[in-house]
Each structure stands twice: as C-alpha cells, then as structure tokens.
Amino acid sequence: ADYTLRATANSNENDEDYDGLVVFKNFVEAASNGAIEVELFIGTQLCSNGAECLQGVAGGAIDIYISTSGGASGIFPYVQVLDLPYMMSDDRIAEHVLSGNFTRTLRNMALEDSDNTIRLMTVGNTGGWRNFANTKRRVANPADMEGLKIRTVVADLPQELVKSLGASPTPIPWPELFTSFQTGVVEGSKNGITDIMGMKFPDAGLQYVTLDGHAYMGALWWMSNERFLAMPEDMRRVVVDGFYALQQATFASPKRKSIQAYEDFVAGGGDLYVPTPEQKAAFKEAAAPVYDWFKDNVARGGEIFGALEEAVQEAETSVNGARDADLN
Amino acid sequence: MGALLAVLAPLAFVNSQLLRIGRAIGIVAVALMVVAILIQVVFRYVFNNALPWPDEAARFCMLWMTGLMAPTAFRRGGFVAIDMLGHALPQALGKLLSLLLLIVSLLVLAIAVQIGFAEVTGFGGKFATASLYVPGNITLTEWIRVPRSWMMMSLLVGVVLLTLVNVELILRNLISLIGGNDRLPAIPDADMAGAD
Amino acid sequence: MLIWFLPVFLLFLMIGLPVFFGLLAAPGILLWLNGQERDITLLYRNVYNGMDSFPLMAIPFFMLAGELMNKGGITTRLVEFSQALMGHLRGGLAHVNILSSMLFAGLSGSAVADTSALGSMLIPAMEKQGYTRRFAAAVTAASSVIGPIIPPSGIMIIYAYVMGESVAALFLAGIVPGVMVGIGLMLVVRLMADKYDLPKAQRIVNPGQKMAPVEYWVSFALLRINLASLLLALAFGILSQTSLDVSGITTFVLFVVLIGMSHLLLKGLRGAVSEDFRMVCKKAVVPLQTPIIILGGILIGVFTPTEAAAVAVAYALIIGFFVLHSIKVKEVPGILNRAGITSAVVLLLVGAAMAFKTVVSLSHAPEIMADFVLSLSDNPLILLFLINLLLFIVGMFLDAGPAIIILGPILGPIFTSMGVDSIHFAIIMSVNLTIGLATPPMGLVLFVAASVSKERVETIAKAILPFLAVEIAVIFLITYIPALSMTIPRWTGFAN
Ligand code: NA
C-alpha cells in the first residue's frame, strides 16, 4: 500500500466505534484499490485518553482517532456543545445536524486552535443517547433528582448540569463505577443503555432508567491534517467517502445494539421510564442555566452555541418538512 | 585522572544540591497528595459534595514526586537490575561492562530529554488540565486553567536530573577503572537505595 | 522484525542494564532500525501517560502507611502477639515468623518491607534460640511473599491498573490464597520441627507490660466496635434472607445493643486468659485496625482503594502522634522521603513498562503469542499448567511489577476468552510472580533477607527450597480450584 493509516479507538470490539472502523477500513481499502491500508488498534494500546491520543494525532504517531466530546474538551473546549442537554430532540434531527455544515464549522475551529494539525473528519454516534439512571427511585420530574449522587467525568459541563437539576455530581473513574454503585458511593450515572448493560451495572443495583435523552453521544473522528493533505485529491475523496460510510454505520449501529440492551434491562427487573413531553420540558427548563454557563465560561462557547442552534433550526425545518411530505 | 576528578567534583556537588532540593519538594508533594485525597474523602462523605480537583491535583503531585525523587534512587544504585554477570566477571571487565551499560542508559536519557522538551513545548502541553486553576491576574478576579505542560514538565525535569546523575556515574566509573576508587567523593546515603 | 525487541530486551536484562532502561532501549532501538522514528516519541509519551493515574497513587500511600506503622514498636507488637498465639508450639519462632508476616501483610503492600522489618527482628531472635541462620533467613524470605498476596498489595494495584480490573476485587480475591501460603509454610515448619527437633519458645516475652490510658481506652472502644460491626454484618446477612425492612433507627438501636453484647462477651473471655496474654493482645488492637479500615472501608463502599490508602496514612499518623506517641514530628520528613523515593522508582518502572507494552501491541506480539499458545493445546487446564511454568521462570528473573505489565495484556485475554474468570487469572498471575520474589537467582526478597541476615544468597536459596515447594503447591491449588480465590469477591458482590 502507498498509504498506511493507523487508526485507534479507546473502546473495544463490541463498540460501535469498532463497527465504524471496520466499515471505514473495508471501504477505503477497496475503493483505493489497495493504495490505502488501514491498521486498527482497538483499546488503549497506543494511548489511553483524549489528551494523549490527540497529542499523538497532532504529532503524527496516530493518523485516525475517535474521541468523545469529553476527551477532546481539554484542547477544544467548545466541542462540549454536544453535551448540552436537550438541544436536539431525536436521532433524525441529530443526524441531519451532524451531516451538515455544523460539523464543518467545528472542523474549522479545531484546525485554527491546533495550528492546522488536527482535522475533524466527521461526527458520528457512540452509544446512542445519554439518559439518567440510578439505584434509588424512578425519576419522572427534575425534583426526583434532588440529592442523588450522580457519577460524572471530571469536567465542568456535566457537573454543572447535574447541579442544576439539584443532584450532586461525583467524579468516579469508570473502572471503579460498578463497585461504587454497589456500595453506594454514587447512586446514579448519565450513560447510554449499551454502556449500562455492557458493564452489568444493573447487577450493582442500577435499576431505574429515565429515557430523558439529555445528550446525543457524539463521536468525533479526528485525523492528522498533514497526513490527509499529503494525499492526492483522489485518495482524499476516498478517505472522505470512507468517513461518510463510517458515520452512517455509527448512526445505525447503536440503534440495533440498544434493542437487546433494553430488553435485557427490563427482563432483569429494571424500571424503564419514558417521560411525557411536559416532563421533558420541565427537565429542559431546569437545565437552562447550563446554556448560559456554557456561553459565558467556555472559550468560543457563544460562537459554537449559535452555530448549533442555527443548525438545529434548519434541521427541524427540513426534517419536519420531509415528515409532513411523507404523511400523505 | 586529575582532569576527571576535577570535572567530577563540581558535578557531584551540583547533583547533591539539586537532588536535595528535589527531595525536599518531593516530600512536600507526597504530603500534599495525602492531604488532597483526604479532603476529597471528607467532602464526599461529610459534606456530601464531591470536589472536582483533588484527583488531578494529587496526580500532579505524584508526577512531580516521581520526577524529582527517582534521580536520587538512581544515584544511590536503587534502580533494579540483574547484576549477576557483572559480579561474575573479573573486576576490570566487570567495570568495563557497567561503563557500557551506563552509556546505553545515557543514550536513552539523551533522547528522552530531546523528546521531553519537544513534548512540553509542543501541542500536548497546550491542553488544559480539567480542574486545576491558577490566578490569571494579581487581583484574583480572573482564573485560568493550568496547562498540561506544567504537569508534563515533571518527567522532563526527571530525565534531565537522571542525565546529570548518569554523567556523574560514568565519570565515577572511569575514575575507578583507572584505579582511583579511593579518591571518589562519597554519595550521601548510598546505603539507603530505596528500591522495591 | 519489530518483534526482535523481545530478545534484545532479555539480552539487555541479562547483561545487567537496569530494567527501566532496558524497557525503553530495546524497543527504541528496534523502532529506529525499523524506520519508525515517530513511534519513539510514542514510547516517551507513554512513560508519562503510564504514570499519570489515580489508581497508581495507592502505591505511595500504602508504602507510606507501612512506613509510619513500622515506626515505634508496631512490628514488635505484632511479633509479640503472634508469639503469644503460636510461640509454645514446636518450631515456635518459625511459626511466629510466618504468622507475623500474615499480620504484617494487612498493613503493608510490599514483600521487601516485610522482609526487612521482620527479618531484622526475628532472624537474630531465632539464631539465639538455636535455629541456623540460613533457616531463619529462609523462613523470613518465604513468608514475606505473603505481604503482597494478602491485601493491601502493590502488585495487585499494578495488575488492576494495567488490565482494567477492580482493585477491590483483586484485594478480596487475594485473602484466601495468602492465608493458604501461610498455613502451607506452617505445615512445613511442623514437619521440620519433628525431624530436626526445633525448639519451642515462651508465649510471653516481656511480662508485666503497661499501657497508657489513652491507648487502653482506644483499643477498648475499637475492640467493641469491631466485634459489634461484625455481629451487625451477620445480622444483616440473616435479615436479608427475610422480608424485614430495616430502617436507620433500627440499625442504630441494634448496633448499640450489639456493642453491649460485645462488651459482655469480651468480659466473659477475660477470665480465660492470663493478665500478660491479655496485655499482648490489647497492644495488637491498634495496629491491626489498619487492615480493618482498609478492607472494611472498601467493602462497605466508603472509599475507593486509593482513598482507603490515604485514610490508612491518616490513621497511622493519628495513632502515631496521639495514641502510641511512637512518631515524632521531626521524623515525618524522613518517612515521607523514603516512601517517596521508593515509590518514585516503582512508578517510573510502571511508566516504562506501559511504554514497552505499546510496542508489544505495535509488533502484534499478542496475536503471535496467542496463536502459539493455542497451538500447544486447546485445553485450558493444560495451558494453565504451562502458563504457570512460564510465569515461574519469568518470576525467577524479573520483578513482579514489570512482569505483570508486560505479560498481563498478552496472556490475560487468551485465558479469559477460554472462560477463565479475569479475576481468577489475575490471582494466578499475581501469586505466581509474587512467589518469584523469593526464588533464585533474581529474587528481591532473597537479596534483602541476605543483607538483613548477613548470610549468602546462595545458602538461603538452598534452605528455602522446601518452602518454595509448598508455595508451588499453593499456586496449583488456586489455579485448579477457582473457588479459593473467587468465593470472597463473589460473596461480597465484587465479582460475578
Ligand atoms: Na499486603
């Protein structure tokens, strides 16, 4: 092969990141007629978190890397815009937003802030939507969150969100989370259902899930800009199309994977609660201080917030228009 | 030998002083680590309010503890090695072997210093830590996040100190190779190697 | 091509390059020869990233707690306590040596600390009673490997970190294997006592000891609280079988009643033993509270293991300053200094090994290794046997920490994919490599025992063989009976 691309994801082979990479590898290797080879490193073999891996991308040791918004927020704080609660209402809206110019805006901002070293290729999904889950009680209204100790990562935004809902944010490392549920160090978390079931959290008492869908778990796919631009345009086109295929795969994969996860959760005695539109509106209202916090405290927060708002509006118009057209 | 001793004496002095300062800061860092984690425990269980910063602050201290204190262990011979062969060889040959080994470690350290410098000043250092802040101005009205480079500096300082120690050890080895063993200045607390 | 870094690494190790430099030089050279300069940066970066970890912080903390606890006669208290329990048997001091190691294991996570603390005290005492010096040193070395098997354990913290397991689960899984090693060693002493007519010892070394009022009341309270908590846990165990719902108030009342019961129970026991025996036991209460705090705290979920370690440090300080008056303020910097230097070396080694591990993955060594292992046999029982042999040989030359970081990611997945529980495999690997600390030619614990006893390493290495035989037997028992390690973590819900 003329180009060997080294791609890494910190998850495992059961994750949708891996599904995406397999699709990408297959597409790119076939479409380039073998000129591009993709080498996959799944797990923490090369680097183990966003800061380390993005450093690897900038320095040229890693070509392709998928981070969550939390993972990239140390250098591109505004990517946390994806963690803002209740911005996008469902999969169709989110997919429309992320397929459009919003992602290009994000790409340009990241290129500016990384001295043109790190290029955002696409934004897919990893794990569906974040929901609140806890070991104590059914959460139907924001008031039910009062006093719950909710596990968050060490980052301001999720902590602000948990606080604004009256709960208390507790940073716990992921590997210790199972034990922490069991022993009551924390009483809840904000994760997707596949992560909850993958880690067997219900066995540790996590039995109440509220499908509030407060955040879309965006997967940011980064590539070394130098590596990308060093390819001729026809090869770049293959790579870009490869990332399109990857994005579609990661949009679809969590939907398929979550079916079994939800069934297993309910079969294990779990309480799955879907809030009414009124309750969801109440959650959104309770979380509103987070928007202002984001615009005031996060570098370039206002800029990206505006871009997302605009993209969501455009998506709603377009998707709702399509929906209406399909009704009759 | 006179020339070698003339180079060794000031280097040994400088190393002794630098490592003493390193240990002093290291001691404070160990103490702060314990304090940070205890604060975390107290806030979580007594006040039911987990703080975001103790985890990262304690890791900050741990990395600096490592960078500043490991060179002392290296100087005192506390880096684990299988030294059977060196002991089995005739004395002069054994010293030649350890000279060779010291040169290999010097190479490793020299490359590490180069990379370390590029890392600290490069892109990775620009990341902000997640939860550590320092005052951005004198009136404390503005707080900025501690850049990751302040943490990454610990290993760079560590490998620089290790390099200085390594050079000293090479000089000592050379002097003892040409029979000047009894003229070497002593390494303080050399018996307290402190390896596990 | 890249795979050649493994033999190069072994060569460097054998000619005496410090492990830290070997871990970096060997892969570095091969990457350079392979034209992969960009990955040499990755190597450096992963030394740093490898050390930057919250769970690893437990290593300096447990080191510190052990150092603080070791100050001012705590070792003496544990030894006297062991002697009061086992000194009267034949081979008394040898038994005492082993039991002290088991108790000391609950305070410290390192075998080396155990060897130097107990060895400097017990080897001369055993010699005085007519044991040979090499036997005394061998018992000390063989029993001190219990240190990192019974929690807390530096080695298990490293394993959990590298493999993403729960530290708490590994700690709990190590209890039974650690006790088994202790009992196994005692059986050897028992057999030797018959053969060589080993002497008995007195149960009470220093009769007529006194205790300051503060310590008296602290240990008075601790004993009752511990006993009542144990009874309370039992009561909850029974209640959880019924449908009764226990409220906070009921729990409190129950606890107060149980404290009263404990008091009466202990009062009843008073008459059964002599005044001196009671004093020796009382003096062990305060030090032995440390493992109770660590394990109890982790079990009821108050702390993560790193936090438990920090709390153990705080406990040791409070006890040292205010109860036992065994530590002086001016001694503290020295203690911090020693713990800092020792853990700095360990952390640097962990970092280098994590960097090495990166190159292990880049070279596809795990896949090559897995294919090779599976080509030998597809029977997990046979493979476990072979892996134990391999680990034992590795343990003869390499320290447990680096060996775990390098081999864990290669071997662990092979066995978990064959259905071996990951925690069970962790224990097999940790126990095997820990015992490697006491095997010739490269056993750290042997070296320390040699320097403490002024006996030659080779002589101790010969005298330790019968004890090693038992320890190997224990390795195979825990390999083939998973329940030995898995029962406690399963009971307590820390493993599935
Ligand atoms: Na221990």
Ligand code: NA
């Ligand atoms: Na012992």
